[in-house]
Amino acid sequence: MERLAPGLGSVIALRLWCTPRHAEPGPRPAAGPGTRYRVPVNGSTVVAETWGHGPVIYLVHGWGGHRDQLGDLVAPLNSAGYQVVAFDAPSHGESAPGLLGPRRANLPEFADALRAAVAYFGPAHAVIAHSLGAGATALAVLDGLPVSRLVLLAPMAEPVAYTDAFAHGLGFGERIRTGFLRRLERQTGRPVADFDIPARAAGRTDLPPVLVVHDRRDREVRYADGVAIAQTWPEPTLVSTDGLGHRRLLRDRAVLGEVHGFVTARDPLRKAG
Secondary structure (H helix, E strand, O other): OOOOOOOHHHHHHHHHOOOOOOOOOOOOOOOOOOOOEEEEEEEEEEEEEEEOOEEEEEEOOOOOOOOOHHHHHHHHHHHOOEEEEEEOOOOOOOOOOEEEEEEOOOOHHHHHHHHHHHHHHHEEEEEEHHHHHHHHHHHHOOOOOOOEEEEEOOOOOHHHHHHHHHHHOOOOHHHHHHHHHHHHHHHHHOOOOHOOOHHHHHHOOOOOEEEEEEEOOOOOOHHHHHHHHHHOOOEEEEEEEEOOOOOHOOOOHHHHHHHHHHHHOOOOOOOOO
16 A cells, blocks of 8 residues: 555554554442533533532543543542542543544544533643543643643653554555645644644743653653653653553552642642652
Protein backbone atom coordinates (compact mmCIF):
# COMPACT_ATOMS: atom_id res chain seq x y z
CA MET A 1 0.00 0.00 0.00
CA GLU A 2 2.85 2.40 0.75
CA ARG A 3 3.96 2.14 -2.89
CA LEU A 4 0.69 1.48 -4.76
CA ALA A 5 -2.23 2.67 -2.63
CA PRO A 6 -1.12 5.16 0.05
CA GLY A 7 -4.58 6.74 0.12
CA LEU A 8 -6.24 3.47 1.08
CA GLY A 9 -3.42 2.79 3.51
CA SER A 10 -4.04 6.12 5.25
CA VAL A 11 -7.75 5.27 5.62
CA ILE A 12 -6.88 1.97 7.30
CA ALA A 13 -4.23 3.61 9.49
CA LEU A 14 -6.70 6.21 10.73
CA ARG A 15 -9.28 3.58 11.52
CA LEU A 16 -6.75 1.57 13.54
CA TRP A 17 -5.51 4.72 15.32
CA CYS A 18 -9.08 5.50 16.46
CA THR A 19 -9.94 1.97 17.64
CA PRO A 20 -9.00 1.43 21.31
CA ARG A 21 -8.25 -1.89 22.95
CA HIS A 22 -10.48 -1.87 26.01
CA ALA A 23 -9.22 -2.62 29.50
CA GLU A 24 -10.96 -5.30 31.52
CA PRO A 25 -13.44 -3.97 34.10
CA GLY A 26 -11.86 -3.61 37.51
CA PRO A 27 -13.24 -3.44 41.04
CA ARG A 28 -15.97 -0.92 41.67
CA PRO A 29 -15.12 2.11 43.86
CA ALA A 30 -15.05 1.34 47.57
CA ALA A 31 -17.57 4.15 48.02
CA GLY A 32 -20.20 1.86 46.49
CA PRO A 33 -22.53 2.59 43.58
CA GLY A 34 -23.10 6.23 42.74
CA THR A 35 -25.99 7.89 40.94
CA ARG A 36 -25.93 7.22 37.21
CA TYR A 37 -26.78 9.75 34.50
CA ARG A 38 -26.72 9.88 30.73
CA VAL A 39 -25.10 13.10 29.61
CA PRO A 40 -25.72 14.37 26.06
CA VAL A 41 -22.59 14.81 23.94
CA ASN A 42 -22.52 15.59 20.21
CA GLY A 43 -25.90 14.00 19.53
CA SER A 44 -25.10 10.90 21.59
CA THR A 45 -24.71 10.21 25.33
CA VAL A 46 -22.04 9.16 27.81
CA VAL A 47 -22.70 7.38 31.09
CA ALA A 48 -21.62 9.36 34.14
CA GLU A 49 -21.71 8.41 37.81
CA THR A 50 -21.64 10.76 40.80
CA TRP A 51 -20.90 10.35 44.48
CA GLY A 52 -21.24 12.81 47.36
CA HIS A 53 -21.93 16.52 47.54
CA GLY A 54 -19.92 19.72 47.39
CA PRO A 55 -17.51 21.29 44.90
CA VAL A 56 -17.17 18.96 41.91
CA ILE A 57 -14.05 16.96 41.05
CA TYR A 58 -14.08 15.16 37.70
CA LEU A 59 -12.24 11.89 36.97
CA VAL A 60 -11.21 11.21 33.36
CA HIS A 61 -9.89 7.78 32.32
CA GLY A 62 -7.44 7.07 29.51
CA TRP A 63 -7.56 5.43 26.08
CA GLY A 64 -9.35 2.10 26.30
CA GLY A 65 -10.15 2.70 29.98
CA HIS A 66 -13.33 3.06 31.99
CA ARG A 67 -14.70 5.29 34.74
CA ASP A 68 -13.82 2.93 37.62
CA GLN A 69 -10.07 3.16 37.04
CA LEU A 70 -9.72 6.19 39.31
CA GLY A 71 -12.27 4.83 41.77
CA ASP A 72 -9.86 4.66 44.73
CA LEU A 73 -10.12 8.45 44.94
CA VAL A 74 -13.90 8.57 45.34
CA ALA A 75 -14.34 7.78 49.03
CA PRO A 76 -11.46 10.00 50.28
CA LEU A 77 -12.67 12.95 48.21
CA ASN A 78 -16.25 12.46 49.41
CA SER A 79 -14.98 12.42 53.00
CA ALA A 80 -13.16 15.70 52.33
CA GLY A 81 -16.44 17.31 51.24
CA TYR A 82 -16.33 17.00 47.46
CA GLN A 83 -18.71 15.61 44.87
CA VAL A 84 -16.96 13.23 42.47
CA VAL A 85 -18.08 12.72 38.87
CA ALA A 86 -16.63 9.98 36.66
CA PHE A 87 -17.75 9.15 33.13
CA ASP A 88 -17.05 6.68 30.36
CA ALA A 89 -15.78 8.44 27.24
CA PRO A 90 -17.61 7.85 23.92
CA SER A 91 -17.29 4.21 22.77
CA HIS A 92 -15.81 3.31 26.17
CA GLY A 93 -17.34 1.44 29.08
CA GLU A 94 -21.12 1.80 29.11
CA SER A 95 -21.24 4.92 26.95
CA ALA A 96 -22.78 5.04 23.49
CA PRO A 97 -20.64 5.43 20.37
CA GLY A 98 -19.55 8.91 19.48
CA LEU A 99 -19.23 10.69 16.17
CA LEU A 100 -16.94 8.01 14.73
CA GLY A 101 -19.32 5.12 15.30
CA PRO A 102 -19.13 1.92 17.37
CA ARG A 103 -15.85 1.05 19.10
CA ARG A 104 -14.09 4.13 17.76
CA ALA A 105 -13.13 7.44 19.35
CA ASN A 106 -10.52 10.18 19.29
CA LEU A 107 -8.92 12.65 21.67
CA PRO A 108 -11.26 15.59 20.91
CA GLU A 109 -14.25 13.38 21.81
CA PHE A 110 -12.74 12.85 25.26
CA ALA A 111 -12.42 16.63 25.62
CA ASP A 112 -16.00 17.13 24.40
CA ALA A 113 -17.27 14.60 26.96
CA LEU A 114 -15.50 16.45 29.77
CA ARG A 115 -16.94 19.79 28.66
CA ALA A 116 -20.42 18.22 28.46
CA ALA A 117 -20.06 16.76 31.96
CA VAL A 118 -18.98 20.12 33.39
CA ALA A 119 -21.94 21.82 31.69
CA TYR A 120 -24.26 19.17 33.16
CA PHE A 121 -22.95 18.86 36.74
CA GLY A 122 -21.37 22.24 37.38
CA PRO A 123 -18.02 24.04 37.55
CA ALA A 124 -14.88 21.97 38.02
CA HIS A 125 -13.06 22.50 41.27
CA ALA A 126 -10.55 20.02 39.88
CA VAL A 127 -10.06 17.46 37.12
CA ILE A 128 -7.97 14.34 37.71
CA ALA A 129 -7.13 12.62 34.43
CA HIS A 130 -4.99 9.74 33.16
CA SER A 131 -2.99 9.12 29.97
CA LEU A 132 -4.75 10.23 26.77
CA GLY A 133 -7.57 11.46 29.01
CA ALA A 134 -5.01 13.74 30.64
CA GLY A 135 -4.00 15.08 27.23
CA ALA A 136 -7.66 15.63 26.33
CA THR A 137 -8.25 17.41 29.65
CA ALA A 138 -5.27 19.68 29.07
CA LEU A 139 -6.60 20.38 25.58
CA ALA A 140 -10.01 21.36 26.99
CA VAL A 141 -8.35 23.66 29.54
CA LEU A 142 -6.14 25.26 26.88
CA ASP A 143 -9.28 25.80 24.80
CA GLY A 144 -10.88 27.69 27.70
CA LEU A 145 -12.56 25.19 30.06
CA PRO A 146 -12.44 26.77 33.55
CA VAL A 147 -10.78 24.46 36.10
CA SER A 148 -9.37 25.53 39.47
CA ARG A 149 -6.84 22.69 39.86
CA LEU A 150 -5.60 20.08 37.45
CA VAL A 151 -3.99 16.67 37.98
CA LEU A 152 -2.44 14.88 34.99
CA LEU A 153 -1.38 11.27 35.58
CA ALA A 154 1.00 9.85 32.97
CA PRO A 155 -0.15 12.50 30.49
CA MET A 156 0.32 12.25 26.75
CA ALA A 157 1.78 15.57 25.67
CA GLU A 158 1.72 15.37 21.87
CA PRO A 159 -0.02 12.40 20.20
CA VAL A 160 1.47 13.03 16.75
CA ALA A 161 4.90 12.19 18.16
CA TYR A 162 3.64 8.61 18.56
CA THR A 163 2.72 8.21 14.90
CA ASP A 164 6.31 7.29 13.96
CA ALA A 165 6.21 4.26 16.26
CA PHE A 166 2.67 3.53 15.05
CA ALA A 167 3.90 3.52 11.44
CA HIS A 168 6.88 1.34 12.29
CA GLY A 169 4.70 -1.14 14.15
CA LEU A 170 2.33 -1.54 11.23
CA GLY A 171 5.07 -1.43 8.60
CA PHE A 172 3.99 1.61 6.60
CA GLY A 173 6.06 4.60 5.54
CA GLU A 174 5.91 8.35 5.24
CA ARG A 175 3.40 8.52 2.37
CA ILE A 176 0.74 6.72 4.38
CA ARG A 177 1.69 8.50 7.62
CA THR A 178 1.37 11.93 5.97
CA GLY A 179 -1.98 11.01 4.44
CA PHE A 180 -3.14 9.61 7.76
CA LEU A 181 -2.32 12.91 9.52
CA ARG A 182 -4.18 14.89 6.84
CA ARG A 183 -7.22 12.66 7.33
CA LEU A 184 -6.91 13.06 11.12
CA GLU A 185 -7.03 16.83 10.70
CA ARG A 186 -10.15 16.59 8.56
CA GLN A 187 -11.75 14.16 11.00
CA THR A 188 -11.16 16.40 14.03
CA GLY A 189 -11.59 19.73 12.25
CA ARG A 190 -8.35 20.93 13.82
CA PRO A 191 -4.67 21.13 12.80
CA VAL A 192 -2.56 18.48 14.50
CA ALA A 193 -0.50 21.30 16.07
CA ASP A 194 -3.52 21.99 18.32
CA PHE A 195 -2.79 18.75 20.18
CA ASP A 196 0.76 19.76 21.16
CA ILE A 197 0.12 20.52 24.85
CA PRO A 198 3.57 21.87 25.83
CA ALA A 199 3.77 24.15 22.79
CA ARG A 200 0.33 25.59 23.50
CA ALA A 201 0.95 25.99 27.23
CA ALA A 202 4.28 27.78 26.83
CA GLY A 203 4.02 31.44 27.77
CA ARG A 204 0.45 31.18 29.07
CA THR A 205 -0.27 32.78 32.45
CA ASP A 206 -4.01 32.05 32.61
CA LEU A 207 -3.84 28.31 33.31
CA PRO A 208 -4.67 26.57 36.62
CA PRO A 209 -2.00 25.02 38.87
CA VAL A 210 -1.17 21.51 37.68
CA LEU A 211 0.13 18.39 39.40
CA VAL A 212 1.87 16.04 36.95
CA VAL A 213 2.62 12.49 38.10
CA HIS A 214 4.61 10.26 35.76
CA ASP A 215 6.65 7.09 36.16
CA ARG A 216 10.16 7.05 34.76
CA ARG A 217 9.64 3.50 33.45
CA ASP A 218 6.26 4.08 31.81
CA ARG A 219 6.25 1.95 28.64
CA GLU A 220 3.06 3.36 27.12
CA VAL A 221 3.41 7.13 27.49
CA ARG A 222 6.92 8.53 27.64
CA TYR A 223 8.10 10.00 30.92
CA ALA A 224 9.45 12.89 28.84
CA ASP A 225 5.86 13.86 28.04
CA GLY A 226 5.07 14.56 31.68
CA VAL A 227 8.33 16.47 32.10
CA ALA A 228 7.61 18.59 29.00
CA ILE A 229 4.18 19.58 30.32
CA ALA A 230 5.59 20.44 33.75
CA GLN A 231 8.33 22.53 32.15
CA THR A 232 5.93 24.64 30.09
CA TRP A 233 2.84 24.91 32.33
CA PRO A 234 2.88 28.16 34.35
CA GLU A 235 2.34 26.69 37.87
CA PRO A 236 3.49 23.05 37.87
CA THR A 237 4.27 20.42 40.47
CA LEU A 238 6.02 17.36 39.03
CA VAL A 239 6.05 14.07 40.97
CA SER A 240 8.21 11.36 39.41
CA THR A 241 7.80 7.72 40.41
CA ASP A 242 10.02 4.77 39.57
CA GLY A 243 8.61 1.31 38.84
CA LEU A 244 4.85 1.91 38.91
CA GLY A 245 4.52 1.93 35.14
CA HIS A 246 1.53 3.37 33.34
CA ARG A 247 -1.44 2.06 35.35
CA ARG A 248 -0.23 0.93 38.76
CA LEU A 249 0.21 4.55 39.78
CA LEU A 250 -3.61 4.83 39.73
CA ARG A 251 -3.75 2.60 42.83
CA ASP A 252 -0.50 3.52 44.54
CA ARG A 253 -1.18 4.94 48.01
CA ALA A 254 1.60 7.49 47.87
CA VAL A 255 0.43 8.80 44.49
CA LEU A 256 -3.19 8.90 45.63
CA GLY A 257 -2.07 10.82 48.71
CA GLU A 258 -0.26 13.39 46.54
CA VAL A 259 -3.33 13.79 44.34
CA HIS A 260 -5.72 14.09 47.28
CA GLY A 261 -3.52 16.63 49.02
CA PHE A 262 -3.15 18.74 45.90
CA VAL A 263 -6.84 18.99 45.00
CA THR A 264 -8.07 19.51 48.56
CA ALA A 265 -5.40 21.91 49.83
CA ARG A 266 -6.45 25.52 50.23
CA ASP A 267 -3.15 26.67 48.74
CA PRO A 268 -1.57 23.75 46.83
CA LEU A 269 2.17 23.63 46.39
CA ARG A 270 3.21 25.21 43.12
CA LYS A 271 6.64 24.01 42.09
CA ALA A 272 8.42 21.85 39.59
CA GLY A 273 10.90 19.19 40.64
